[in-house]
Amino acid sequence: MSRLRSLDLPRSLVVRRVVALDNRVEIEVGLRKRSAVCPDCQCPTRRIHSFYQRKLADLPWQGRPATLIVSVPRFFCQTMLCPRRTFVTPLEGITVRHGRQTTRLADLHYYIAHTLGGSAGARMTVRLCCPISADTLVRRLLSRVQNTTKGTALTRVVGVDDWAWRRGHHYGTIVVDLEKNDVIDLLPDRDADTLARWLQVHPGIEIIARDRAGTYADGCRRGAPSALQVTDRWHLLKNLSDAFVSILDRFTTTVRTLTRQMNVSTVVSKISETIRAHPEEAQAVVRSASGERRDILFKEALALKAAGHSIQAIATTIGVERKTVRRWFQRGHAPPWKRTVPSRSILVAEISQKGCTSG
Ligand SMILES: [Zn+2]
Structure with a gap:
């Protein structure tokens, strides 16, 4: 009995x-309250008409899926004039009306869907012994978000x-909602119209942290024309990372030569010196940097191919996608890098004016 308690x-x-079966556990329970x-x-009333059983999926137990088999009483109403003869009470705190799983299992599925999304979340639930399909996971997330x-x-x-x-x-x-750190809604697409409509029916939003997409x-x-648009920390760091890589691309040859000869800290200081020595070239060199880097990688790829290496091995060696290497070989060259002139973004404009960031 102590184990049951x-x-x-x-x-x-x-x-x-x-009842511990081979592939699952069944726990038969009754309600403590008998009125x-x-x-x-x-x-x-305390007069019981009958009992019926409800099967509810529950949190896994000892690495096996668990099912609660709840014996639920149906009560008589003893008031002569009441039109209701019998009734059952909801299982508050255990499940919802017509629910087929306990509230705590539904909570676990919600947190998994919230964190991992549909497919990855479904795979995780299999490992956690409370499997659920990706579609159902997403549907329940959406349903709870809408209710919330x-x-x-x-x-x-x-x-x-x-x-x-x-x-x-x-x-x-x-x-x-970045203040409550909770999902408010999932919109069906990434269209500007959909987002605009959503914002129009949710007035009062003052700050929108968004990614860089023009839509x-x-x-x-x-x-929300009066809302302040800002970029979040992740996108700020990505912008910084992209800018840093594009500058390093100008010095690809130097970097590759130095890394074969020196340790990392020495390489970094050498690159910094080189960049400081040519500040006036910054704009021009960045434009040609990526193409130059690709040419060098393409020559390395050709050399590896001539040595009999597979496309996968070449891609791994030079750090490029396999399909990219295949495309280069089909075309006979690495494609030139064309930099489009970026339009001045409202995001950048507002950040530079107000110095505001989120995150
Ligand atoms: Zn009654």
Whole structure:
């Protein structure tokens, strides 16, 4: 009996039996409370009509999926004038009406979907012994998000970014309340119109942290023209990283030569000296940098191919995607790098004027 008491179940349940099968565990439980109040006449009763069973998927137990088999009483209403003869009470704190899983398992699935999304989340639930399909995981996340949004206070700061309904195939937009750190909504696509409409029906948003996509800029501008658009920490770091790599690309030959001869710290100091020695060339050299780097990599790839290496081995060696290497060989050269002149973004303009960042 002490083992049964040690099961971590809601206080309203009494464990009657635990059946450990090969591939799952069944826990038979009853309700501790043996009285109820009629939902119509509000009169209490202890007279039980019958019992019926509800099977609820629960948190896994000892590495096996667990099922709660709850014996639920149906009560008689003893008030003569009440139109209701029998009734059952909801399993509050255990599951929702017509639910087929416990609330705590639903919570676990929600957190997994929130963190990993559909496909990866579904794979994780298999490892955790509480399997659920990717579609169901996403549907439940969406359902809870919509329920949470109803009747909540106005949101002031939101984050807007891509979200994969199905990675590589179908993308939507995720809207997060950055003050509560909670998902507010999942939009079906990444269109500016969709985001603009969403913002129009959610007034009061003052700050929008978004990624650099032009469609999001357009949607924010039309949907919430008075909101301040900022970039988040991740995108700031990505911008910085891209800029740093494009500068390093100018010195590809130097870097590759030095790395064969010196340790990393010496290489970094040498590169810094070289960059400082040619500040006036900065704009011009960055433009040709990527193409120059690709030419060097292409020559290395040709040499490896001549030595009999496979495309996969070549890609791994020079640090380029396999399909990129194949494309280079098909074309007979590495494609030249064409830098388009960037338009001045509203994001950059506002950040530079107000010095505001999120995150
Ligand atoms: Zn009644």
